[in-house]
Amino acid sequence: MEAITRTRNAKGRKVSDKWSTNEGIDRISKLPDSILQHILTFLPTRDAVGTSILSKRWEHLWMSITSFVFCMPCELIYKRDLFMNFVERVLMLRDSSDIKYFALACDVLCDASRINTWILYTLQHNVRKLFLALCGLLDAYTFPPCLFNCDSLEDLTLEMSHSTKKMGRVLKLPRSVCFSSLKSLYLKYVTFEGDYSTKRLFSGCPVLENLTLALCKWGNVEAVCISAPMLRNLTIYETENRDNCQKLIFGTSLQSFVYIGGLLSDYCFYDSTSLIKAYFDVGCGSFITERATRHRGDAYRANKLLRGLSHVKNLALTPYTLKVLTYAEEFIACLPVFPNLIHLEFHAEPMDFACGTLLRLLQNLPCLSSLAFAEGICLSTYCEKTDWRLAPVPPCFTTRLKTIKICNFCGTEGELHVVKNLLKDATTLEKMVISCSLVKFSVGSGRQQEVREQLLMLPRGSISC
Secondary structure (H helix, E strand, O other): OHHHHHHHHHHHHHHHHHHHOOOOOOOHHHOOHHHHHHHHOOOOHHHHHHHHHOOOOOOOHHHHOOEEEEEOOHHHHHHHHHHHHHHHHHHHHOOOOOOOEEEEEEEOOOOHHHHHHHHHHHHHOOOOEEEEEEEOOOOOOOOOHHHHHOOOOOEEEEEEEOOOOOOEEEEOOOOOOOOOOOOEEEEEOEEEOOHHHHHHHHHOOOOOOEEEEEEEEOOOOOEEEEEOOOOOEEEEEEOOOOOOOEEEEEOOOOOEEEEEOOOOOEEEEEOOOOOOEEEEEOOOHHHOOOOHHHHHHHHHHHHHHHHHOOOOOEEEEOHHHHHHHOOOOHHHHOOOOOOOOOEEEEOOOOEEOOOHHHHHHHHOOOOOOEEEEOOOEEOOOOOOOOOOOOOOOOOHHHHOOOEEEEEEEOOOHHHHHHHHHHHHHOOOOOEEEEEEOOOOOOOOHHHHHHHHHHHHHOOOOOOOO
């Protein structure tokens, strides 16, 4: 026993001595410059520059970092001069190495020439990723023309607003636009100048893969063609102002499409057979006025956009999107067939199974294998005397449907009635997943257990469910 104790004590002393010899050693400072500079790129730019006071070893390291983030918080507007001087000093003192990422978020006001000088500096240093969120823009503001002919840019974000109200400013483009390396373009609060100008922009991005148009204004544009041979991901968030711009989307390589807005424009797809996933959200009722003529127009545009998405494999919708189609009932009868769709999901609000558009849509999904309701289900017309059912039963329910997922289940009689019919009619079903929250569940946990037992006792049309 004494020998074992002595051995353990000796090992303990060795471990202790090992760590004690390293006490006070600055391991980080012994790393190569390239690694230290890489570490500094993960710090806020102000903190990275601040490391220069640590020691002589650190004094000049920050001057070779390749990523910069300059953001002036709105609450510190009174320190604007300090912020502007800091940016200028950093760019003046750094070395001549290339810049990988440069982000600037600030008010422009009367300092347009000063800020354009910074943008020119990044372009001269072969910037790859450029993020510009500029507020307080005057009517006459223009970016440096060479920005739109930069060979090194791979990712560009432009946010342009007049004030904190986020009123967009006109994007004035030079006569020539050529982003030979640009793969991702994000435009927000941008007002497009006109047809030809907008055409120059999109045609000048030959290798563009990702495009996002967020809250942009098209009032000056009658028609635009969004076309890039390598475009894979397109996201559009529309403003609440109707612009009546006709948008033609060439989607020969398009794999993902997201639309959120009020159907303010007329969309037309040309060759979207490559689509894999899409999200279509008409938005809330605030987007739609109560005029009957507006309703019919929205139904027309919704139907037309759905037809453009008919080759998609994974589709997410909002219940309100289906409701818009009811504003012109003739469009419900001619909903497109989705021959490739395998997964359908509903978001934003509970899906009402009393909606005739839903039942009609399910008839047109011959290959559907997965159905999900992210915000739950309901049955607005349910009463004990009304025997609601899926009639006729969608073909996919008896040939392909394998999984149904229902979230935010509240345990109402209407919901139970829907689940009962789904279980009965889905003869190929393998799994139904039902999740609920005690916060939303009617009555409480006692009722939850009662409903759980009811669900488990429901008859199933599929023996493997």
